[in-house]
Amino acid sequence: MNTVVSAPTETPEAPRQRSRLATLRDSPTFERCLSPFAFLLIFCGYALWTGDTFVSIPGRTLDIHLSVPILVLGLSVLVTLACGEFDLSIGSMATLTTFFAVGLRVESGWSFWLVLAVCIAMGIVGGLVNGWLVVKVRVNAFIATLGTGGVMLGLSNVYGGGTTINPSPDGPQLPGWFSGQNSLGDFAAKAPSWLVWISLAAIGAWIAVALVRARPARFSQQTWYAIAAGICVVAVVVLFTFVDITEWVDQMSWLIAVLAILAAICWVLMNLTTFGRHLYATGSNADAARLAGVPVSRQTIKAFVLGGVLAAISGILLASSQGSAAQGAATGYLLPAFAAAFLSTVIFSRGQFRVWGTIFGGIFLVWVNQGLAGAGVPFTWSQVINGAVLILAVSMATVLRPRKN
Amino acid sequence: MTDTAQTDQPQQSPGSAALEIVELKKSFGANRVLHGVSLSIRAGELVGLMGPNGAGKSTLVKILDGVYAADSGEIRIAGERVASLADRADVGFIHQDLGLIDTFSVAENLRLGEPKVRLAGPILAHSRERELAKEALDRVSLDLDPRTIVGELSPGEKTLVGIARALQHGAQILIIDEATSTLSPRDAGRLLDTLRTLTNEGAAVVMISHKLSEILDATNRIVVLIDGEITTDEPRAGLNLSDLAQRLLQQDEVATEKSGRESAVGAALLTLEGVRSGQCGPLDLDLHSGEVIGVTGLAGSGLHDLAYLAAGVLEPEAGRVVLADRTQRSFVPPHRETQGGFSLLSVRENMTISALSRWREKGLLRLGKEGRDALGMIDRVAVAPPDPNYLFGALSGGNKQKVIFGRVMFTDAKVFVLCEPTRGVDVKTRRELYGIIARLRDEGAGVLVVTSDVEDLSAVCDRVGVIRGGQLGSLRPLEAIQPSELEELV
Numbered sequence: 001m002n003t004v005v006s007a008p009t010e011t012p013e014a015p016r017q018r019s020r021l022a023t024l025r026d027s028p029t030f031e032r033c034l035s036p037f038a039f040l041l042i043f044c045g046y047a048l049w050t051g052d053t054f055v056s057i058p059g060r061t062l063d064i065h066l067s068v069p070i071l072v073l074g075l076s077v078l079v080t081l082a083c084g085e086f087d088l089s090i091g092s093m094a095t096l097t098t099f100f101a102v103g104l105r106v107e108s109g110w111s112f113w114l115v116l117a118v119c120i121a122m123g124i125v126g127g128l129v130n131g132w133l134v135v136k137v138r139v140n141a142f143i144a145t146l147g148t149g150g151v152m153l154g155l156s157n158v159y160g161g162g163t164t165i166n167p168s169p170d171g172p173q174l175p176g177w178f179s180g181q182n183s184l185g186d187f188a189a190k191a192p193s194w195l196v197w198i199s200l201a202a203i204g205a206w207i208a209v210a211l212v213r214a215r216p217a218r219f220s221q222q223t224w225y226a227i228a229a230g231i232c233v234v235a236v237v238v239l240f241t242f243v244d245i246t247e248w249v250d251q252m253s254w255l256i257a258v259l260a261i262l263a264a265i266c267w268v269l270m271n272l273t274t275f276g277r278h279l280y281a282t283g284s285n286a287d288a289a290r291l292a293g294v295p296v297s298r299q300t301i302k303a304f305v306l307g308g309v310l311a312a313i314s315g316i317l318l319a320s321s322q323g324s325a326a327q328g329a330a331t332g333y334l335l336p337a338f339a340a341a342f343l344s345t346v347i348f349s350r351g352q353f354r355v356w357g358t359i360f361g362g363i364f365l366v367w368v369n370q371g372l373a374g375a376g377v378p379f380t381w382s383q384v385i386n387g388a389v390l391i392l393a394v395s396m397a398t399v400l401r402p403r404k405n
Numbered sequence: 406m407t408d409t410a411q412t413d414q415p416q417q418s419p420g421s422a423a424l425e426i427v428e429l430k431k432s433f434g435a436n437r438v439l440h441g442v443s444l445s446i447r448a449g450e451l452v453g454l455m456g457p458n459g460a461g462k463s464t465l466v467k468i469l470d471g472v473y474a475a476d477s478g479e480i481r482i483a484g485e486r487v488a489s490l491a492d493r494a495d496v497g498f499i500h501q502d503l504g505l506i507d508t509f510s511v512a513e514n515l516r517l518g519e520p521k522v523r524l525a526g527p528i529l530a531h532s533r534e535r536e537l538a539k540e541a542l543d544r545v546s547l548d549l550d551p552r553t554i555v556g557e558l559s560p561g562e563k564t565l566v567g568i569a570r571a572l573q574h575g576a577q578i579l580i581i582d583e584a585t586s587t588l589s590p591r592d593a594g595r596l597l598d599t600l601r602t603l604t605n606e607g608a609a610v611v612m613i614s615h616k617l618s619e620i621l622d623a624t625n626r627i628v629v630l631i632d633g634e635i636t637t638d639e640p641r642a643g644l645n646l647s648d649l650a651q652r653l654l655q656q657d658e659v660a661t662e663k664s665g666r667e668s669a670v671g672a673a674l675l676t677l678e679g680v681r682s683g684q685c686g687p688l689d690l691d692l693h694s695g696e697v698i699g700v701t702g703l704a705g706s707g708l709h710d711l712a713y714l715a716a717g718v719l720e721p722e723a724g725r726v727v728l729a730d731r732t733q734r735s736f737v738p739p740h741r742e743t744q745g746g747f748s749l750l751s752v753r754e755n756m757t758i759s760a761l762s763r764w765r766e767k768g769l770l771r772l773g774k775e776g777r778d779a780l781g782m783i784d785r786v787a788v789a790p791p792d793p794n795y796l797f798g799a800l801s802g803g804n805k806q807k808v809i810f811g812r813v814m815f816t817d818a819k820v821f822v823l824c825e826p827t828r829g830v831d832v833k834t835r836r837e838l839y840g841i842i843a844r845l846r847d848e849g850a851g852v853l854v855v856t857s858d859v860e861d862l863s864a865v866c867d868r869v870g871v872i873r874g875g876q877l878g879s880l881r882p883l884e885a886i887q888p889s890e891l892e893e894l895v
Binding site: 273 | 736750812
């Protein structure tokens with residue numbers, strides 16, 4: 001950090017005058033702030049419009065709780081999108097594991113840990129098949145995963161006999177910690193608040209360090225410390241007054257905690273490992289990645305496998321919150337999952353698919369829907385809104401993104 | 406190629422110029438590319454435009470084609486001022502990329518952009534279309550069934566179809582931009598014959614080429630552009646081969662980075678033994694520690710294949726590519742824009758992608774250390790702006806190339822294969838890159854520079870070879886190479 005000298009003195013291609021607005025628009029900071037700002041705007045807008053019905057912290061955390069399977073599916077989509085591929089089979093994969101998670105336990109009476117292992121194995125196999133088709137057989141990913149998705153959905157119907165699988169009162173039950181009252185899938189089962197506080201403190205400290213390190217060249221070290229400290233104080237005050245962080249923490253269910261852990265694992269994989277860097281490189285330019293020594297084929301297959309496993313977990317979590325397996329349970333989650341991943345290219349990012357962006361993008365979508373429902377728009381409109389918000393957000397980002405050349 | 410060309414001097418009326426360029430100037434930032442270029446071309450003239458890489462030829466063509474706007478100056482057609490020649494029916498541009506659709510037939514390609522020939526309502530009159538296509542093909546003396554699929558044609562036939570299409574639109578002025586460089590000699594000969602016939606019929610043709618013999622053979626006037634200025638504009642009749650080579654080679658003194666010493670050459674690091682691939686080979690080559698080998702040749706002569714083979718990207722069909730024990734190699738690919746980097750990733754991520762294990766501890770990447778090292782490398786290869794988190798895609802071409810150099814320097818490679826390392830970079834960057842190559846050599850690496858730019862050879866290479874028709878000549882110091890061997894490559 002200490003060797004960064006102030007602005008470059010002679011860049012050959014920038015003598016032309018630029019308007020202040022264009023300079024602001026092109027700055028990465030602006031880009032990163034824009035979407036969180038839009039987020040805030042939506043929230044405030046709804047708060048003003050619908051009043052108390054929207055600004056209900058238990059209500060909004062319940063939204064997140066209910067959409068955890070969608071958000072995990074979003075992570076699954078993200079992994080394959082990051083390496084430039086498509087996986088349309090994940091909704092069917094999640095449906096399949098929902099059926100098997102419930103069915104193998106309540107109908108076949110298997111040990112539940114074995115059931116979980118089988119479901120994860122299904123995710124691995126599904127991902128391997130997709131990856132093999134795309135990388136080795138060179139089938140277009142769109143077609144390949146559309147096909148495997150059809151097979152998986154069909155298998156779930158075959159297994160379920162075309163109907164919903166419900167635990168019968170006298171047969172084997174799903175474990176008490178997994179489904180039912182006060183279990184993983186129940187919103188009433190809250191994660192211990194000390195755990196949440198510790199995690200939040202860690203994240204806060206990490207952001208603060210990152211902020212201190214991101215000193216723009218025009219500020220001296222001391223000034224920047226003062227500014228960073230100021231920002232931190234304001235942030236803490238805002239969190240404890242306007243946002244009412246204690247109330248949010250109290251409402252964190254176990255399912256949301258699981259989501260946070262999965263997202264953290266994905267973040268580490270995507271940002272702190274060679275695997276993740278290779279995926280982003282492949283997604284940005286597969287040819288260049290290959291020439292730079294990235295094992296493109298192997299990493300792409302791994303991405304499909306990771307995507308498959310995340311989809312399988314999504315299905316298991318769905319089984320946990322529903323306690324049963326309905327036909328095509330997770331197929332409707334495909335669009336919002338893709339929407340969340342694509343929103344991440346606009347949130348906190350310069351056109352890349354990012355983990356936290358996907359989570360926040362997904363939550364954003366759910367809240368937009370809930371806000372409208374709260375304002376009296378019938379719930380049947382939710383898909384229309386999902387689609388429209390996605391197009392709006394991504395086109396806004398395209399319009400605002402600095403033009404190359 | 407025949408020698409009849411010189412006798413076919415233009416017999417058309419020497420009236421006003423068909424195409425006139427007046428004092429065209431263009432700069433990119435501080436980089437002045439064209440310093441007031443003036444040129445006037447009459448109907449019936451076949452003008453050869455030559456110049457070394459980076460002289461401004463492609464900028465000139467792009468201004469004519471409307472891709473760039475000139476900073477000042479005028480373009481006139483038949484005395485009338487125009488903004489650019491793009492989308493004019495009376496001007497045809499023939500680029501290497503002809504814009505033909507490979508899966509369509511010749512007739513279908515020739516109909517694109519033309520008024521529809523209807524049989525009734527929306528139904529097209531195919532037989533009439535074919536007749537029209539046949540007429541167009543006759544003008545370029547191409548004897549082809551118009552139903553042939555374009556993808557099945559030879560490159561030369563495709564070029565002729567491209568010309569036929571321009572003529573059919575009514576082109577009187579043709580600008581042929583490097584269209585012969587990928588053609589076989591036979592196809593190139595056909596193309597030149599056609600161009601001569603067309604000029605005799607009253608067309609004005611500007612032909613841009615690197616091949617001295619072709620230009621001497623076909624044209625009746627030769628223009629040389631060097632560093633954005635026209636240094637030669639003379640009738641063909643007054644020039645012979647060595648004159649022309651001389652005029653092309655006079656350019657700015659370039660700082661050479663040759664080692665003064667001859668002794669430091671060490672053990673062999675990379676050996677190619679009778680390697681064959683496609684039309685290329687057998688190739689034999691020894692690259693030693695502490696030397697820079699330069700190989701040049703025409704595009705399409707197997708030049709880039711040699712680089713791919715040496716870099717291990719392409720598997721040889723026969724023969725062996727042997728890398729010394731515990732030696733890694735690293736590759737700078739020829740097409741920076743499509744093969745070079747990751748435009749959505751940062752400069753840091755672009756630099757470190759080939760050597761990530763350097764920053765991996767217990768399976769996790771140390772981003773802080775990575776960032777600091779990237780900053781150090783940015784300093785070493787002089788990337789502007791010096792910001793590891795700058796978006797790679799937003800850098801200028803020369804800086805992108807420096808980042809890619811940084812990437813290969815991060816690897817533990819002892820063998821560096823650099824393909825077209827200075828393509829499209831400005832003079833300053835070029836010198837910096839030569840400096841980097843020289844430093845790699847002085848640190849004991851073996852560097853193979855595969856380039857179509859002869860300047861690279863004189864600047865930094867210790868031994869030089871020419872690849873022609875897939876065959877690599879013997880490697881000699883540059884001074885030992887006859888100018889005539891390089892003439893076709895200037």
